[in-house]
Amino acid sequence: MAERIPAPDTPLRADAARNRERILDAAEAVFIERGADASLDEVAKRAGVGIGTLYRRFPTREDLLAAMCDERLLAVVRQSEECSNTRSPMEAIRDYVHALVVHTTHFRGLAASLGAVLQTGTAGCQASQVEGERLLARARQAGVLREDVAISDLVCIIIAVALAIEQDPDSAQRADRRIDLFLGGIGRP
Template identity: 40%
Template sequence: MTSPARKPLRADALRNRERLLQVADEVFASKGTDVSTEEIARAAGVGIGTLFRHFPAKEDLLEAVFVRRLAMVAEQARALVATGDPGEALFGFFSLAVSESSAKNALAEALEEAGVNVRVAGSAVGQEVREALGELLAGAQRAGAVRDDIGVLELQALLVGASRAAQFAGDGPSVRARTLAVTLDGLRPRG
């Protein structure tokens, strides 16, 4: 439900919008996507009218939080590119992305149920994620920490699969940890 181009927001309106996104992300992650917009507005310390000025429908809020999460993933990946050990950077990013995936997956499912195509909604920032992943992957491959026959698409597929496996494992932290370890072992060079 992408809205048409708007005039730039005033500083206070921009702060309110950012606060709403931050709080909505936290509330959706802790209480699920069925939480009411009234509860989100209350938690953000704004009126419901303020929430609806920025996000005319709950789907708009869900989409904005989803896109914001993807942007944060891209930021995290880019930040790790500059760290010392490329292999540790890639494996650390992969582990972090999997551990934070349940909230993102819940947002994506809620958007799909509302009729929003998440691939379209996140396409621009999705490209940023792919580019950052490509940088992480290339660095790890140059360092000899990751197999040479893995590309960004395979890495993304493994991220999605590991995220779904973590979701499937539910409250079994040891199952999640072992599943993630097996996936990461599969990325390492053979022999």
């Protein structure tokens, strides 16, 4: 009989929680070494669990990536919330986009999956979207952002800059310039 996947708020049994942590640790190591499209079989082997256990915990690759990203996303959101009120609205958006680009380049291949990862509904994914919306609303209210800019536009900026860095590591030095170019296009003159 297949194991039922617990609801997100349901605490895991101790052995299930240990398996989950082993899977996340193994995935982090494998994805850093080989990229986000590395074999999930290899992740399961490195974690010392069967592939069925991995898929019970994380039914899709995006679910696994989202779980791995959750703490980093929550940290980015906390930092943005703490600092954004001391920055102009566009500077706060720039800082947020930059932090997410850095996060998205943690391992090769994450940028290509970012849109799907953000749709998984984990706490970090939800919080990052809420924070992005808050920053956009603040900039609109200040009259420095076009009215038609949506959170999906910021996600596209993040993906584009992260993919550029992934393709050419030297472009990491130009990430801020690219972010500024994109944000210049969505700001109000």
